[in-house]
Amino acid sequence: MNKRQGTSFNFGVKKSRIEGVCDAANSDSSTSSLQSDLQDVQKKGKTTGTQKKKSAFNRKYMDSYLKFGFIQCPDTEQLPRPQCVICATVLGNEAMKPSRLIQHLNIKHSDLVNRSIEFFMRKRDALKIEKEIISQASNTDTSLLTASYLVSLEIAKFYE
Ligand SMILES: [Zn+2]
Numbered sequence: 001m002n003k004r005q006g007t008s009f010n011f012g013v014k015k016s017r018i019e020g021v022c023d024a025a026n027s028d029s030s031t032s033s034l035q036s037d038l039q040d041v042q043k044k045g046k047t048t049g050t051q052k053k054k055s056a057f058n059r060k061y062m063d064s065y066l067k068f069g070f071i072q073c074p075d076t077e078q079l080p081r082p083q084c085v086i087c088a089t090v091l092g093n094e095a096m097k098p099s100r101l102i103q104h105l106n107i108k109h110s111d112l113v114n115r116s117i118e119f120f121m122r123k124r125d126a127l128k129i130e131k132e133i134i135s136q137a138s139n140t141d142t143s144l145l146t147a148s149y150l151v152s153l154e155i156a157k158f159y160e
Pocket residue numbers: 084085086087088089104108109
């Protein structure tokens with residue numbers, strides 16, 4: 001028992017020392033804006049409740065993003081991710097905003113910046129067809145097995 005108290009006491013001393021160092025660092029070097037932003041975010045997260053914390057930062061796909069050459073990547077309903085219809089690159093959810101999408105278009109496909117939305121629609125359809133062909137080709141022998149597995153999975157879910 002005495003031993004335990006001893007270790008917790010030491011830990012307490014260490015912690016207060018670390019805090020002291022942090023305070024010193026904060027006061028002499030001007031606190032970076034990133035750090036204060038982070039604190040703001042943390043505060044906001046606390047006020048909106050812990051359960052919604054994750055979904056609060058999910059960016060949603062807008063149809064208008066297609067004019068920047070982006071669709072919502074298939075199977076990313078939970079956390080939507082933008083996919084470029086030109087090079088099929090999938091970006092993170094944090095990039096699901098016009099400024100980031102335009103940035104990709106400007107850097108990777110600068111020749112396509114002023115293309116019409118119809119052009120990107122054709123590219124989107126081409127990408128879809130390409131994907132279907134690939135999935136069909138890879139599903140030839142294992143399709144039955146996969147189907148029965150999926151059915152049993154659904155049944156298992158149903159009885160849960
Ligand atoms: Zn691209």
